[in-house]
Amino acid sequence: MYTPVDVWNRIDVVTPPIQAYGKRKQNLYEPPLMKFAMSNSIEVTTVPEEGIRSWLLPQHYQTPSPTNILLTASFGHILPSSHLQMFESNRALNVHPSLLPKYRGASPIQYALMNQDEITGVSIQNLSDRGADTGALYKQQEFAIPPNSTFETLLSPLATLGGELLVQTLEGLLAGTLESIPQTEVGKSRARKISHELGALNWNKLNASMVYARYRAISHQQSLHTFLPPAPLTPSSHSSDVILTGLFDISLPPAPVPFPTKSSQQPSSKTDLLPGQTFYSKAQNALVVQTVSGQVLVGSVHVAKRSNRVDARQAWLGWKDQGRITDGFVQFVSPPGSE
Known part of the structure; x- marks a missing residue:
């Protein structure tokens, strides 16, 4: 996504904050996207402790514009309607690591592995305020799960595939050659948070x-x-x-x-x-x-x-x-x- 500069001229990043973990909270977890953005001099903001509804869009995005695009991937927060309304309907996209409508929710990779699926995939969808992961689909591609895969070993190839599909989607939207397809409810399932x-x-x-x-x-x-x-x-x-x-x-x-x-x-x-x-x-x-x-x-x-x-x-x-x-x-x- 960062390399093909023909699909963007400015990027702003929002991630969860750095979090302490482990015994006595001695270790710090820095989101990988935050590391990447900072190493490439990209402006980064973090979700406030009060939650995503307290987060303000950067000034540049507070006025609707057809050139602004909102992209989310494994964000962990449901954006409120007030945020989504700042973007045109086909300018708020999400990269989801499943073949929607299968495994809507927070843990699609985990559920694909737990259920011993042989095939998973990635979907590029519209962000919708009608329900999590129910937006219209722009791109979708299958991925064969290698035997004995773990969450960690499956995450990287799915992220690569998601990046490729996202660039294809943005190029298609810019060219006016890509239309979305409404999700079917046939075969839908939920991938709830891991408890x-x-x-x-x-x-x-x-x-x-x-x-x-x-x-x-x-x-x-x-x-x-x-x-x-x-x-x-x-x-x-x-x-x-x-x-x-x-x-x-x-x-x-x-x-x-x-x-x-x-x-x-x-x-x-x-x-x-x-x-x-x-x-x-x-x-x-x-x-x-x-x-x-x-x-x-x-x-x-x-x-x-x-x-x-x-x-x-x-x-x-x-x-x-x-x-x-x-x-x-x-x-x-x-x-x-x-x-």
């Missing part, structure tokens, strides 16, 4: 591929977690919220090593365990967790109220010391509100 509840794993509902897909889709922003009950023979013990990291679907090639056999004194059958039942595999240096169908490997965990993540072996030895292991297993249970 804490989505990270809570329900072992009685999710199979291995679904757990692994959810891990690839949302673990960058929401940890996957489960619940470890108190040790049955230790009255002083308490339940723990356990964050699972380093997940892998054991049925997917290439598996790290073959599934443990009876010779290693670990269960060999993939069907004789209860959902949530978990054992440690020394050969794989991982926890093996039974889902409603299939198993996932867990390379490391972070137990709530502890500062450091530990690998599977350390976690297992700790649970052994705490008396949580019964007949070679611990039993993870689904947290309240899990999906």
Whole structure:
């Protein structure tokens, strides 16, 4: 978008503000667009703490003009009608990373991965005050999702595709050769914001591929977690919220090593365990967790109220010391509100 100067002569950028994150808020997250704009001497304003309705358009855009265009991409805010009215109907555009009307909403990439879609895409739409992501479409193109994609690995190629489609749209609008097509309501779906509840794993509902897909889709922003009950023979013990990291679907090639056999004194059958039942595999240096169908490997965990993540072996030895292991297993249970 920045390189083809034949489609613009002035750019102003608005982004969310720099945000502190992490323990004690010691780390700062600077939006990538803010970094890019500042490195190219482009004027940047940020959304006020009071919200987008408190943000004032730059002076240059406060009078409607056919040469002004509003562009949004993964902005995270719904612009009020008072802002949209400053732009002509075909001069307020949004780059949306899905094949609209599928996955209208805040998290289209995450839902495409969670639902194990093989195809996603990018849409260029009009911004509409009649509902989020319901505007008429100018451009749309499919994108095949590579196997084992994560949110991070899928974001970059979709952003590149979105930039190419946006430039094509602007060139078509400038030439007067591009018309929009109203969105159909057939096949519409919502991609709501990723909640804490989505990270809570329900072992009685999710199979291995679904757990692994959810891990690839949302673990960058929401940890996957489960619940470890108190040790049955230790009255002083308490339940723990356990964050699972380093997940892998054991049925997917290439598996790290073959599934443990009876010779290693670990269960060999993939069907004789209860959902949530978990054992440690020394050969794989991982926890093996039974889902409603299939198993996932867990390379490391972070137990709530502890500062450091530990690998599977350390976690297992700790649970052994705490008396949580019964007949070679611990039993993870689904947290309240899990999906």
